[in-house]
Amino acid sequence: MASPTPSLQADSTLHIALVGNPNCGKTSLFNQLTGSRQKVANYAGVTVERKEGFFSTPQGRSIRVLDLPGAYSLSSTSPDEDVTRDVCLGRHRTETRPQLLIGVVSATNLRLHLRFLLELRELGVPIIVALNMMDEAKRNGMSIDIAGLERDLGMPIIPVISLHKQGVQPLLEALDRPVPPPPAPSPSGADLHAEVRRLIQTYVTDRSAGQERLVDRLDRWFLHPVWGPVILLVVLFVMFQTVFAWAQPLMDALEGGITMLGELLLRPLPDGVLKSLLADGVIAGAGMVIVFLPQILILFLWILALEESGYLPRAAFLLDRLMALAGLSGRSFIPLLSSFACAIPGIMAARTIQNPRDRLVTILIAPLMTCSARLPVYTLLIGAFIPHKTVLGVLGLQGLVLFALYAVAIVSGVIAARIMTRGVKSEEHPLLLELPPYRRPNLKSLALGLWQRAVMFLSRVGTIIVSLNVLLWGLSSFPLPPQGATGAAIDYSLAGRIGHLMLTIFAPIGFNWQICVSLIPGLVAREVAVSALATVYALGVSEDAAPEKLLPLLSSQWSIATALSLLAWYVYAPQCISTLAVMRRETRSMKIVLGATAYLFGLAYFAAFVVFHLTKAITGEA
Numbered sequence: 001m002a003s004p005t006p007s008l009q010a011d012s013t014l015h016i017a018l019v020g021n022p023n024c025g026k027t028s029l030f031n032q033l034t035g036s037r038q039k040v041a042n043y044a045g046v047t048v049e050r051k052e053g054f055f056s057t058p059q060g061r062s063i064r065v066l067d068l069p070g071a072y073s074l075s076s077t078s079p080d081e082d083v084t085r086d087v088c089l090g091r092h093r094t095e096t097r098p099q100l101l102i103g104v105v106s107a108t109n110l111r112l113h114l115r116f117l118l119e120l121r122e123l124g125v126p127i128i129v130a131l132n133m134m135d136e137a138k139r140n141g142m143s144i145d146i147a148g149l150e151r152d153l154g155m156p157i158i159p160v161i162s163l164h165k166q167g168v169q170p171l172l173e174a175l176d177r178p179v180p181p182p183p184a185p186s187p188s189g190a191d192l193h194a195e196v197r198r199l200i201q202t203y204v205t206d207r208s209a210g211q212e213r214l215v216d217r218l219d220r221w222f223l224h225p226v227w228g229p230v231i232l233l234v235v236l237f238v239m240f241q242t243v244f245a246w247a248q249p250l251m252d253a254l255e256g257g258i259t260m261l262g263e264l265l266l267r268p269l270p271d272g273v274l275k276s277l278l279a280d281g282v283i284a285g286a287g288m289v290i291v292f293l294p295q296i297l298i299l300f301l302w303i304l305a306l307e308e309s310g311y312l313p314r315a316a317f318l319l320d321r322l323m324a325l326a327g328l329s330g331r332s333f334i335p336l337l338s339s340f341a342c343a344i345p346g347i348m349a350a351r352t353i354q355n356p357r358d359r360l361v362t363i364l365i366a367p368l369m370t371c372s373a374r375l376p377v378y379t380l381l382i383g384a385f386i387p388h389k390t391v392l393g394v395l396g397l398q399g400l401v402l403f404a405l406y407a408v409a410i411v412s413g414v415i416a417a418r419i420m421t422r423g424v425k426s427e428e429h430p431l432l433l434e435l436p437p438y439r440r441p442n443l444k445s446l447a448l449g450l451w452q453r454a455v456m457f458l459s460r461v462g463t464i465i466v467s468l469n470v471l472l473w474g475l476s477s478f479p480l481p482p483q484g485a486t487g488a489a490i491d492y493s494l495a496g497r498i499g500h501l502m503l504t505i506f507a508p509i510g511f512n513w514q515i516c517v518s519l520i521p522g523l524v525a526r527e528v529a530v531s532a533l534a535t536v537y538a539l540g541v542s543e544d545a546a547p548e549k550l551l552p553l554l555s556s557q558w559s560i561a562t563a564l565s566l567l568a569w570y571v572y573a574p575q576c577i578s579t580l581a582v583m584r585r586e587t588r589s590m591k592i593v594l595g596a597t598a599y600l601f602g603l604a605y606f607a608a609f610v611v612f613h614l615t616k617a618i619t620g621e622a
């Protein structure tokens with residue numbers, strides 16, 4: 001149940017915090033308790049900052065709860081774990097020490113998680129143990145003598161399943177009882193590992209012990225030195241193929257719908273400024289971007305399913321050698337992988353990296369990983385310039401080119417990192433990655449995740465993209481052409497003039513003035529370039545010419561060299577203000593941000609230049 005504002009209840013509110021190892025289900029539990037939708041995924045290091053929530057127990061006790069980043073111990077060495085340590089020790093700058101800790105422990109990983117719990121016991125703070133993932137433990141044939149363990153540990157233990165509301169009911173009820181006294185610490189100098197072994201031997205029966213588990217059987221394939229990388233490649237390949245193949249019918253339908261809606265809305269309006277604003281500024285612009293919703297959702301469906309499946313840390317393990325080539329460790333993999341959705345969470349996830357140099361390099365190359373905002377630009381250009389045909393019988397050429405764009409970005413990231421680290425090996429501890437159990441993605445949470453993405457995307461279109469496009473429309477429509485002018489109005493406008501001026505810089509890489517105009521709003525957010533192109537071209541036709549669709553227009557007006565050059569530009573250019581802002585926040589250095597911006601724009605220009613001239617030489621275009 002969501003609760004009233006904290007300030008009203010400040011005095012009587014119980015302050016609790018969820019503490020435990022990474023991936024034990026703290027955020028799942030937090031979401032069930034508070035009704036929030038914080039990110040949950042099946043790998044270690046998902047939560048990197050504390051999150052606050054409020055709820056009340058069945059009997060009306062109001063509670064403030066903190067979800068903390070997972071930690072292996074209280075002697076942390078990475079910025080995310082620092083938060084957890086500081087809160088637990090009462091040393092945090094803004095948080096008071098919680099009155100009660102919920103020690104979250106996964107029943108499927110007691111060997112590791114009980115150790116941290118024993119460390120928490122030393123703190124002298126009341127603790128309730130939430131023994132999570134009881135469903136999985138039962139399925140694995142495990143049984144735990146909870147009453148015995150509870151007595152031995154001196155802390156109440158509440159079995160929970162954080163996948164659904166009923167699963168956490170027992171914990172809610174426990175929170176209605178008086179706060180337990182702090183547990184007695186272990187005798188000083190006790191060997192915590194030995195203590196954990198004793199506890200498990202005494203209270204846990206694992207009927208599956210000795211049998212080969214599904215995890216091991218799957219890992220034999222997924223981590224195989226030859227088959228592992230082959231499977232990884234196939235997974236990525238299929239992913240990009242489906243982005244085109246599955247999305248096409250949906251995109252066509254959306255496009256048809258938007259065109260119809262536009263006509264319906266615009267028909268009653270007289271020709272003039274208002275009609276042009278709506279048609280060329282809003283509908284052409286926003287419509288052009290909305291069409292890409294299916295592709296973005298398909299990409300996210302894959303990302304969410306992979307995140308939940310437990311496969312990602314395996315991929316990190318396989319790519320450890322590639323990371324070593326870049327002078328980084330496998331620990332940089334997940335932050336970089338998150339950057340494929342969006343560089344912002346990726347840069348934040350770099351907090352899980354202990355070594356400061358590795359962390360900085362990871363942050364600096366994160367914007368090179370292909371975020372989902374590039375997808376509209378990529379697919380627009382691929383759709384216009386790459387023929388829709390299959391090669392080798394089954395592979396779509398368009399999907400193949402998309403795959404290649406991603407691959408180029410990854411290789412560039414590796415090279416950039418190698419230059420920054422000068423190939424010096426990472427001093428990060430050797431990769432001790434936890435391999436989580438495999439899990440079938442839950443359909444409900446997938447659907448919810450996709451829904452959240454769709455809402456986010458549409459609200460971005462409705463806010464940033466529409467406003468930038470309206471602004472661009474204004475710049476492209478005024479000042480009005482002089483009396484008796486013959487060309488398109490945009491040629492006389494401010495944007496038209498700026499575009500022509502920018503040609504001095506961009507003509508050498510094959511950009512025309514329309515592309516230059518679209519780059520300006522595209523600096524704020526990448527997708528805007530697509531809607532901006534739609535607006536610029538819509539305004540570019542003279543009054544009596546019939547409006548044309550953007551795609552055929554581009555393929556008839558641009559040379560392939562220009563299209564490929566723009567694609568190359570988009571692989572590298574740091575056109576996203578929010579990414580630069582997060583970089584500033586995470587590194588606390590404007591110098592780093594300026595350096596990153598300069599190196600990324602430099603790379604973009606260089607790559608576009610090479611691609612443009614190479615393509616021209618190959619195709620023999622003038």
Ligand SMILES: Nc1nc2c(ncn2[C@@H]2O[C@H](COP(=O)(O)OP(=O)(O)OP(=O)(O)O)[C@@H](O)[C@H]2O)c(=O)[nH]1
Nearest residue numbers: 022023024025026027028041045046047070133162
């Ligand atoms: N079967 C099962 N899965 C669970 C349960 N609780 C959580 N999970 C899954 O466990 C994984 C990790 O959950 P999170 O809530 O992200 O774990 P966390 O402790 O917040 O992880 P970090 O933020 O990385 O420290 C996800 O795949 C969840 O769906 C449970 O009770 N049963």
Ligand SMILES: [Mg+2]
Nearest residue numbers: 026027046047
């Ligand atoms: Mg979490």
